[in-house]
Amino acid sequence: MSHFQATNVRRFQQKAQVVTPDTTYWDRLGKPELLKEHSTIDYVDFSPSDPDNFVLTCSVRVQIYNLVTKLVVKNLSRFQKTAYGASFRQDGRLLAAGDEEGHVKLFDTTSRNILRLFKGHTAPVHRTFFTADKLQLASFADDKSVRLWDVANEKVVKTYDDVHTDYIRAGAMHPQASHLFVSGGYDGKINVYDTRTADAITSTLDHGSPVESMLFLPNGSIFITAGGTQVRVWDMISGCRLLTTMSQHHKTVTCLRLGSDGKRLFSGGLDRHVKIYDVSTYKTVHTITYPNAVVSLGVAAKDQAVVVGMVDGLVSIRRMVDDSSKSSQLTTNKFAQRRRQRLKQRMAPPNNTEPVDHVVRHARHRLAQRVFDKHLRQFNYIEALDAVLIPLYIDQQPEMVVALINELLHRKGLQRALVNRSEESTIRFIKFLSMHIGEVRFMRVLLNAASNVLDVFEKTTFGYSNNLFNALVELRRVMKAEIRLTTELLQLKGALEMIIGGALDNNEATETKISYVQSKTTKMLPSKAAANYVVIVD
Numbered sequence: 001m002s003h004f005q006a007t008n009v010r011r012f013q014q015k016a017q018v019v020t021p022d023t024t025y026w027d028r029l030g031k032p033e034l035l036k037e038h039s040t041i042d043y044v045d046f047s048p049s050d051p052d053n054f055v056l057t058c059s060v061r062v063q064i065y066n067l068v069t070k071l072v073v074k075n076l077s078r079f080q081k082t083a084y085g086a087s088f089r090q091d092g093r094l095l096a097a098g099d100e101e102g103h104v105k106l107f108d109t110t111s112r113n114i115l116r117l118f119k120g121h122t123a124p125v126h127r128t129f130f131t132a133d134k135l136q137l138a139s140f141a142d143d144k145s146v147r148l149w150d151v152a153n154e155k156v157v158k159t160y161d162d163v164h165t166d167y168i169r170a171g172a173m174h175p176q177a178s179h180l181f182v183s184g185g186y187d188g189k190i191n192v193y194d195t196r197t198a199d200a201i202t203s204t205l206d207h208g209s210p211v212e213s214m215l216f217l218p219n220g221s222i223f224i225t226a227g228g229t230q231v232r233v234w235d236m237i238s239g240c241r242l243l244t245t246m247s248q249h250h251k252t253v254t255c256l257r258l259g260s261d262g263k264r265l266f267s268g269g270l271d272r273h274v275k276i277y278d279v280s281t282y283k284t285v286h287t288i289t290y291p292n293a294v295v296s297l298g299v300a301a302k303d304q305a306v307v308v309g310m311v312d313g314l315v316s317i318r319r320m321v322d323d324s325s326k327s328s329q330l331t332t333n334k335f336a337q338r339r340r341q342r343l344k345q346r347m348a349p350p351n352n353t354e355p356v357d358h359v360v361r362h363a364r365h366r367l368a369q370r371v372f373d374k375h376l377r378q379f380n381y382i383e384a385l386d387a388v389l390i391p392l393y394i395d396q397q398p399e400m401v402v403a404l405i406n407e408l409l410h411r412k413g414l415q416r417a418l419v420n421r422s423e424e425s426t427i428r429f430i431k432f433l434s435m436h437i438g439e440v441r442f443m444r445v446l447l448n449a450a451s452n453v454l455d456v457f458e459k460t461t462f463g464y465s466n467n468l469f470n471a472l473v474e475l476r477r478v479m480k481a482e483i484r485l486t487t488e489l490l491q492l493k494g495a496l497e498m499i500i501g502g503a504l505d506n507n508e509a510t511e512t513k514i515s516y517v518q519s520k521t522t523k524m525l526p527s528k529a530a531a532n533y534v535v536i537v538d
Helices: 021-026 323-347 371-377 381-388 391-396 398-410 414-418 423-436 440-459 466-524
Strands: 033-036 041-046 053-058 061-066 072-075 083-088 094-099 104-108 114-118 125-130 136-141 146-150 155-160 168-173 180-185 189-194 201-206 211-216 222-227 230-235 241-246 253-259 264-269 273-278 283-289 294-299 305-310 314-319
Touching: 021 273, 021 283, 041 305, 053 083, 053 305, 061 083, 094 125, 094 136, 104 136, 114 146, 125 168, 136 168, 168 222, 180 211, 180 222, 189 211, 222 253, 230 253, 264 294, 273 294, 371 381, 371 398, 381 398, 381 414, 381 423, 391 398, 398 414, 398 423, 398 440, 414 440, 423 440, 423 466, 440 466
Parallel strands: 041 083, 041 294, 083 125, 168 211, 211 253, 253 294
Antiparallel strands: 033 314, 041 053, 053 061, 061 072, 083 094, 094 104, 104 114, 125 136, 136 146, 146 155, 168 180, 180 189, 189 201, 211 222, 222 230, 230 241, 253 264, 264 273, 273 283, 294 305, 305 314
16 A cells, blocks of 8 residues: 655755855854844944944944943943944044034043044034044035044144035045045045145046945955945056946945955845955855844954944844854764764674574654645645644745645645635635745746636635735735736846847857958968958958
């Protein structure tokens, strides 16, 4: 007697992710620990002197947190209006922040005292950064100007007015040369400054979208800009030439950071993703997903933690897990493996026994059948469908529901399972179809299931409630959207095939023309002279 074959669920499971060294490394980031502020987190920066401390800029408060305790170490609440872009100096002893009033405030991180108050901007100052020599401070403001301040005497060194035609919300200082820095504005332009020259702006580049964030690589020869959905890489040595463009986000990129001692680039965006790139190839090596739009990002030294600020005031802290826990787990696995080997040796026959023709082994216990498989075995299709329409399968394991639907379609029993059902379970089934019909791995099965639903409602006459009617309307809307998307993709496919076909035809015609001219030229010229001629064909 043949055994009952369990429903095949594996065919609907997603393919396993390709494991790379970067995936293994960044998967060591632990579970997110959350902090909640009452407003958007404008900026996150880690202290260079104390890696366990990071500063959050939120509303009228600038707070320094401890990474281990998640408690506020210092509260710099000396702002009457919104504070912006609090960042540490390279030695971690000073901290500068702009505000809504157009002021720049300089704090001592050990005493929380205001050391300097720089006044001069007529609009909010969103970003402030120290120069490489730690003696000056640059401020980027909404009044379309950039100012350099002397930290020692509290005076402005240089002012660059109207260098942009819109707000300046991004800037970056050269990590080695204190006379070089860049600014990015909402006009989509990027300015490169050299304070030693009479004309301060040495280059003006076009990012193509409002610039949200900028940074230099550690050697200072390359700087990176983020704006719109693109991250662009510029080479300063070759005249600020565009090296590459990365378009991995589908919403605005809001922040950039470096990790792994400058070998990895982080970008956060409103699409709730943080992308990690390899700086040597500028390819995405890992992606981290967050519950809301990412607006600020900080990476601790040696990748010990990644802190992300979100638009709703939520702060996510993910710390790198120590290898000690993993080593203990590996040790436990080794002990278990040795125990299994010892059991095999005990069960094995002694060496001095005579050879045998066949060894009878105990049959392994079969896995317990799923509930819906038991109903399928008894041809109870209604009960089988009820067994998978539960929150556990619908929310966490939709492939189970689709596998059963596919089995019912093969048995031609789906319509039988849909007849004489309660309205609540029918609505649940229709909502499941509407939710997952757009997934590629489920689409073919669920489209056939939706067709069966329509056939059942066409053959059966009964009263429609508002909830059932709304569920059917939603199913119709989703199916129309899928049909429209399929039509557009087919049109795009046809257009691409025409373009590719035309390009191939032109290449073949050009090659034919070149070979024809070369053959004619070879016949007209002597053999030695023909080798010294190059034929150019437009």
